[in-house]
Amino acid sequence: MIKKVLVVGAGQMGAGIAQVCAQAGLEVLLNDQKEEAVQKGLGSIDKLLSRSVEKGRITEEEKKATQNRLTTSTGLQDAGDCDLVIEAVVEKMEVKKTVFRELDGIVPQHAILATNTSSLAITEIAAVTKRPDQVIGMHFMNPVPVMKLVEIIRGLQTSDETFQAIEDLTQRLGKVPVSAKDFPGFVSNRILMPMINEAIFAVYEGVATVEDIDTSMKLGMNHPMGPLTLADFIGLDTCLYIMEVLHEGFADSKYRPCPLLKQYVQAGWLGKKSGRGFYNYDETTG
Numbered sequence: 001m002i003k004k005v006l007v008v009g010a011g012q013m014g015a016g017i018a019q020v021c022a023q024a025g026l027e028v029l030l031n032d033q034k035e036e037a038v039q040k041g042l043g044s045i046d047k048l049l050s051r052s053v054e055k056g057r058i059t060e061e062e063k064k065a066t067q068n069r070l071t072t073s074t075g076l077q078d079a080g081d082c083d084l085v086i087e088a089v090v091e092k093m094e095v096k097k098t099v100f101r102e103l104d105g106i107v108p109q110h111a112i113l114a115t116n117t118s119s120l121a122i123t124e125i126a127a128v129t130k131r132p133d134q135v136i137g138m139h140f141m142n143p144v145p146v147m148k149l150v151e152i153i154r155g156l157q158t159s160d161e162t163f164q165a166i167e168d169l170t171q172r173l174g175k176v177p178v179s180a181k182d183f184p185g186f187v188s189n190r191i192l193m194p195m196i197n198e199a200i201f202a203v204y205e206g207v208a209t210v211e212d213i214d215t216s217m218k219l220g221m222n223h224p225m226g227p228l229t230l231a232d233f234i235g236l237d238t239c240l241y242i243m244e245v246l247h248e249g250f251a252d253s254k255y256r257p258c259p260l261l262k263q264y265v266q267a268g269w270l271g272k273k274s275g276r277g278f279y280n281y282d283e284t285t286g
């Protein structure tokens, strides 16, 4: 039974994952390299829990109890007594490999190492550890507290026990698991990201304005957010890295990232998290 979890990376996904785990009664360590990043993550959790109190979904006591189950960490050695680690750092293979290699030498023998990667090969990440059977993809959707889906991805060597433990945990978190094979982008991003990339091509080619492209998909297809708003929300860096994984992984030009997406990332326009993407965000609207 998984009781204690360390979440690596206190960005938008890591903070959300830490929140839902703590709300489900798990003891949680939220880890990032800098204390500042962890505090930012805790701040966003506090805001969302307060909103849930205001809305009457939880009581003030439940909020406090959740926060009491959350501790901060800035060193991976804190994973020494954890049953599970969920990694949510940047979508770069080399960074994830470094984190997994280090964690493998720290966590107890029984511990599972899960990655929230959006697109990268679980088998390749698992191969840097001495426990590839206990490595798995546990892909949450953004915003984590709201979205019901968790895509579970087995690497080539993932054991049935590991899969079962993660499927059980997903249900304990109140989420719905689906299973996907270890192909680039799995299911969700293989379908979603080419649509977002195509919307960016439509901007690049001047087919319509950013607003009109979003309105087309919102009102024409009943999507809750237009693709460009969604890209800003996900993070344009993450969108680009996923397209690169699809492009390289399938060696098919239909997945080529739009040059405009590359340029925005080069400019540091990463979407909502950096204050500018296809739209502008300031303190009041952000």
Ligand SMILES: CC(=O)CC(=O)SCCNC(=O)CCNC(=O)[C@H](O)C(C)(C)COP(=O)(O)OP(=O)(O)OC[C@H]1O[C@@H](n2cnc3c(N)ncnc32)[C@H](O)[C@@H]1OP(=O)(O)O
Binding pocket: 048, 051, 052, 055, 117, 118, 140, 141, 142, 143, 144, 145, 146, 147, 188, 189, 192, 224, 225, 230, 234, 238
């Ligand atoms: C890239 C990957 O690897 C995979 C991915 O995650 S791809 C991204 C998947 N996510 C999506 O596609 C999200 C699409 N958008 C939506 O579903 C909706 O726009 C949304 C749920 C984000 C917001 O819903 P909305 O109806 O437009 O706005 P709003 O009424 O303000 O919010 C609905 C609820 O969500 C909550 N919410 C909105 N944004 C939130 C956030 N960033 N974090 C936490 N909660 C949030 C709100 O607090 C609100 O809850 P209550 O009012 O009940 O308290």
Ligand SMILES: NC(=O)C1=CN([C@@H]2O[C@H](COP(=O)(O)OP(=O)(O)OC[C@H]3O[C@@H](n4cnc5c(N)ncnc54)[C@H](OP(=O)(O)O)[C@@H]3O)[C@@H](O)[C@H]2O)C=CC1
Binding pocket: 008, 009, 010, 011, 012, 013, 014, 031, 032, 033, 034, 037, 088, 089, 090, 091, 092, 095, 099, 116, 117, 118, 119, 139, 140, 141, 142, 233, 234, 235, 238, 273
């Ligand atoms: N955004 C989304 O909609 C979704 C993203 N994902 C996946 O989740 C992961 C994280 O994405 P997201 O939360 O959006 O990204 P963010 O950029 O919001 O957060 C990433 C966090 O990880 C930190 N970090 C980077 N390297 C390390 C490290 N070696 N050790 C500890 N922390 C580190 C970063 O710190 P610093 O800023 O200092 O580098 C940052 O705080 C990615 O793999 C992404 O593909 C999955 C589903 C949805």
